[in-house]
Amino acid sequence: MKKLTIDEGLLLTDMEIQYRGKNLHLTRVLIDTGSSSSIISTDIAESIGIFPEANDPIYRICGIGGSEIVFSKMLDSIKIGQMLAEDIQIEIGSMNYGFHLEGIIGLNLLKRIKASINLEKLFIQSER
Numbered sequence: 001m002k003k004l005t006i007d008e009g010l011l012l013t014d015m016e017i018q019y020r021g022k023n024l025h026l027t028r029v030l031i032d033t034g035s036s037s038s039i040i041s042t043d044i045a046e047s048i049g050i051f052p053e054a055n056d057p058i059y060r061i062c063g064i065g066g067s068e069i070v071f072s073k074m075l076d077s078i079k080i081g082q083m084l085a086e087d088i089q090i091e092i093g094s095m096n097y098g099f100h101l102e103g104i105i106g107l108n109l110l111k112r113i114k115a116s117i118n119l120e121k122l123f124i125q126s127e128r
Contacts, residue, residue, distance in 0.1 A: 001081065001082075001123050001124070001125040002080055002081030002082075002083065002123060002124050002125070003122060003123050004031065004117075004122040004123055004124055005122065006122070008099065010030055010099075010101075011030065011031045011032075011117075011119075012028055012029060012030060012031070013029055013031060013080060013105070013124065014026060014027045014028070014029060014080075015029050015078055015079060015080045015103065015105065016078070016079040017040065017048075017075055017077070017078050017079075017090075018075060018076040018077045018078075018079075019045075019048055019049065019050050019073070019075050019076055020049065020076065021076070022048040022049060023048070024044065024047060024048045026040065026044060026102040026103050027102065028100060028101055028102045028103075029101070029102055029103040029104065029105055030101050030103070030104045030105065031104075031105045031110075031117065031124065032104050032105065032106055033106075033107060033110065033117075034063075035063065035104055035106035035107065036106055036107050036108065037061070037089075037090070037091055037106045037107070037108045038078070038088075038090050038091065038103065038104060038105050038106040038108055038109045039061075039070060039090065039091040039092065039093050039095065039103060039104045039106070040090060040091075040092055040095075040102065040103040040104075041092075041093070041094070041095045041101070041102050041103060042092055042093060042094055042095070044102050044103070045073075045092045050073055050092060052071045052092075056071040056072060056073060057071065057072040058070070058071045058072075059072075061091065061093070066097075068093045068094055068095075068096070069093070070091040070092060070093035071091070071092050071093075072089055072090070072091055072092070073089070073090060073092055074087060074088070074089055074090075075087075075088055075089075075090050078090070078109060080105070080109075080113065080124065081124070081125075082126075083113040083115070083124075083125070083126045084113070085109055085112045085113050088108070088109065088112060089108070090109075113126050113128075114126050114127040114128050115127070
């Protein structure tokens, strides 16, 4: 079970990512059940060596905040509390939405960890 917070009307948590053996802790990550995929900020990603490479898929995503060009990477893992998803695809983008976020947890990750979100008590847990 992982505690959640609400800040400026946003449902937030923190998570740890691992890429090519390097770990990074993200502290301001939005939980967005309306987003089909998960994304992390380009600036954050670069700090552990995640850069676009020639074979990375590049595409445009659209959402409430508008549209942006992203590239996709396979991470070693994403960990939210004790919930772990290994070998998971994530998008990397500028995330210039007008408020500070380091990442967004979308449905791909929520489904992968079999997440259950309790909004009354503000926690997320795995149904595994």
